[in-house]
């Protein structure tokens with residue numbers, strides 16, 4: 489096996505050299521997509537699979553998992569010493585049907601209160617292996633890893649392996665998880681594929697177009713509603729953040745020093761939509777003296793110079809950009825375009841020192857491959873600071889109330905190589921950009937929730 493791989497590698501290298509012989513300094517060769525990894529469940533039906541955790545409020549975590557055995561209880565036992573479970577919590581369960589497919593029993597159990605920055609050992613449904621997780625810190629610094637458009641390929645495995653080698657506290661995913669694309673068993677293989685990582689650190693996700701899984705048009709009788717799989721499997725703390733929909737929500741990290749709003753590119757977003765009203769309320773509720781960092785994630789980028797998905801985020805940008813600008817959001821992460829691109833601070837298509845930094849990071853490793861065509865003459869190109877079509881991940885390390893370090897790592901096969909990095913200053917610390925609440929068109933009053 490190993491020899492065959494070496495030979496293949498040598499052949500590939502030769503081809504690459506041949507292709508670039510004569511070309512000027514081809515320093516890095518864009519890798520092609522790699523095969524999907526189909527992860528099986530080989531344990532008994534009562535044993536947990538697809539275990540993942542997400543943060544709920546200041547000191548709780550939701551443990552989610554699936555069992556094929558419908559009799560397993562939605563209970564999690566946990567404690568700070570391996571094998572010695574000093575607490576337990578009971579939650580609820582759900583399941584869904586998608587035409588001929590019926591999901592396993594999907595359990596969601598919220599555990600806590602938990603101590604910050606602490607390793608907990610836990611067991612799901614009183615069966616199977618023990619897992620462990622580390623809770624996020626209750627104060628800065630905190631490290632937020634970011635990777636979009638994941639899928640379940642060898643490249644995804646490489647990206648997640650690189651993330652797991654860092655000291656990250658949470659993973660933020662700006663949409664496109666499994667690429668099941670209506671083939672429901674691929675949601676199960678994805679859940680198993682990510683379990684090793686997603687059972688250890690909270691994964692906070694929002695939806696992409698691959699999560700919609702709309703039924704055929706016109707709908708057949710008994711057609712499943714959109715987001716059936718996503719909503720059942722990836723329940724996020726929307727109720728806890730005053731949102732009526734799992735498609736958009738927010739949460740605080742590092743004891744409230746960082747507020748993260750996860751938006752829905754595929755939910756209504758115009759000014760009469762529920763999402764818009766929720767976001768206006770949510771942002772108005774952020775006191776930037778206590779919360780110096782404001783981060784937003786969404787799927788379809790508002791700023792993009794890649795030929796792929798041109799203009800697809802435009803309607804949402806037109807509807808919502810002002811809300812983000814007036815709240816002085818520091819960074820907006822998007823996915824969708826399978827490449828990396830970082831803009832300078834922007835508002836309304838122009839450089840603006842009080843606007844967010846826009847970063848596209850839809851290069852987690854999915855089966856569709858990379859978006860290679862950045863447009864040199866795109867009207868936004870002068871605002872685009874760094875762009876590269878490579879698989880990889882990013883990390884936002886929020887150091888203190890004024891400084892955060894951003895790094896984007898590209899996957900150079902087995903290695904992770906930093907390709908872009910910069911220090912960010914919080915807009916809350918920038919006197920010239922003091923957040924402007926209560927302006928016309930933003931929100932009624934910053935205090936309407938209090």
Ligand SMILES: *[C@@H]1O[C@H](CO)[C@@H](O)[C@H](O)[C@H]1NC(C)=O
Nearest residue numbers: 567568569570571572573574
């Ligand atoms: C389990 O933890 C409890 C509470 O910390 C402790 O009293 C007990 O001795 C532990 N048991 C074992 C077997 O370690």
Ligand SMILES: *[C@@H]1O[C@H](CO)[C@@H](O)[C@H](O)[C@H]1NC(C)=O
Nearest residue numbers: 755756757758759760761762
């Ligand atoms: C907002 O979107 C909804 C559908 O989500 C639509 O029915 C409504 O007409 C839109 N309103 C405006 C002002 O565009």
Ligand SMILES: *[C@@H]1O[C@H](CO)[C@@H](O)[C@H](O)[C@H]1NC(C)=O
Nearest residue numbers: 887888889890891892893911
């Ligand atoms: C915040 O961190 C940055 C980077 O390490 C440092 O230069 C700065 O002095 C720190 N600010 C405060 C107020 O500690």
